[in-house]
Amino acid sequence: xxxxxxxxxxxxxxxxxxxxxxxxxxxxxxxxxxxxxxxxxxxxxxxxxxxxxxxxxxxxxxxxxxxxxxxxxxxxxxxxxxxxxxxxxxxxxxxxxxxxxxxxxxxxxxxxxxxxxxxxxxxxxxxxxxxxxxxxxxxxxxxxxxxxxxxxxxxxxxxxxxxxxxxxxxxxxxxxxxxxxxxxxxxxxxxxxxxxxxxxxxxxxxxxxxxxxxxxxxxxxxxxxxxxxxxxxxxxxxxxxxxxxxxxxxxxxxxxxxxxxxxxxxxxxxxxxxxxxxxxxxxxxxxxxxxxxxxxxxxxxxxxxxxxxxxxxxxxxxxxxxxxxxxxxx
Ligand code: PBG
Numbered sequence: 001x002x003x004x005x006x007x008x009x010x011x012x013x014x015x016x017x018x019x020x021x022x023x024x025x026x027x028x029x030x031x032x033x034x035x036x037x038x039x040x041x042x043x044x045x046x047x048x049x050x051x052x053x054x055x056x057x058x059x060x061x062x063x064x065x066x067x068x069x070x071x072x073x074x075x076x077x078x079x080x081x082x083x084x085x086x087x088x089x090x091x092x093x094x095x096x097x098x099x100x101x102x103x104x105x106x107x108x109x110x111x112x113x114x115x116x117x118x119x120x121x122x123x124x125x126x127x128x129x130x131x132x133x134x135x136x137x138x139x140x141x142x143x144x145x146x147x148x149x150x151x152x153x154x155x156x157x158x159x160x161x162x163x164x165x166x167x168x169x170x171x172x173x174x175x176x177x178x179x180x181x182x183x184x185x186x187x188x189x190x191x192x193x194x195x196x197x198x199x200x201x202x203x204x205x206x207x208x209x210x211x212x213x214x215x216x217x218x219x220x221x222x223x224x225x226x227x228x229x230x231x232x233x234x235x236x237x238x239x240x241x242x243x244x245x246x247x248x249x250x251x252x253x254x255x256x257x258x259x260x261x262x263x264x265x266x267x268x269x270x271x272x273x274x275x276x277x278x279x280x281x282x283x284x285x286x287x288x289x290x291x292x293x294x295x296x297x298x299x300x301x302x303x304x305x306x307x308x309x310x311x312x313x314x315x316x317x318x319x320x321x322x323x324x325x326x327x328x329x330x
Pocket of ligand 1: 119121123131172173207208209210211212217224279280281282
């Protein structure tokens, strides 16, 4: 018997079949959610310059896109709306004929089995670009996001998305009490069967840069640091997750993903809810940019990174690479 552990480990690495046999984690197409940016108008299929391969799509263009998504075996899409009008209160977010509501109805018509996850936030819909209502604060002498006034509008948004047919409500606004407010509004409106995928742990992050260009949601003043988390904090993530679980969250999301794998592991070890990692826009753009220069092997880098997210404890991954991965895994 060999006394060298290294030799014992290497015995299990001798061939691809052996490596497959002892694999601890697998990335599969069932784990993936593909984000879509929908916009008003017709025949619009406009590439987002900082996210090559990702498009703004008008509703008529969804048909071809969804055929591809469904054919690849992807189970869910995450919808972001790019509206044609914005105002102080973000009213196009909770309009029954808002862009997300229209797109949701169309998707459920075309593919009743494809899950529609609706992003519930106001930042794409407000003229100031914040995730809630902004009120002037006499004490601080500046515009502040009014937490409780925002909750009402977010709850209204969630209900109108569920009415349009959304299968999962994904609030990304990080207001205090947002899961409870949305849960009780959904229940009261007859949608107690619709789960809430909470962006429980969302860091204030430079990794959202390309998304803000894509969604036209850059704050017009200030930043999101009063409601999103500080990258230096981990214990605070537990407080956020605990609050959301107590308020009735069905999924816990961590965002961004790759710079926060310790947080994914921590939440996986502590809680029993499905854990979702959001592989955000800059995580996509960085790999794309380097791949376009021929500096790295895109497929290998993406599969290794996302397998890493699964190993860290993510059950589900939201990623702009979803279609590529589905193809590569075939
Ligand atoms: C809106 C929202 C953001 C993202 C998803 N929902 C941006 C933000 O908080 O500024 C970022 C997603 C990405 O970067 O891919 N609240």
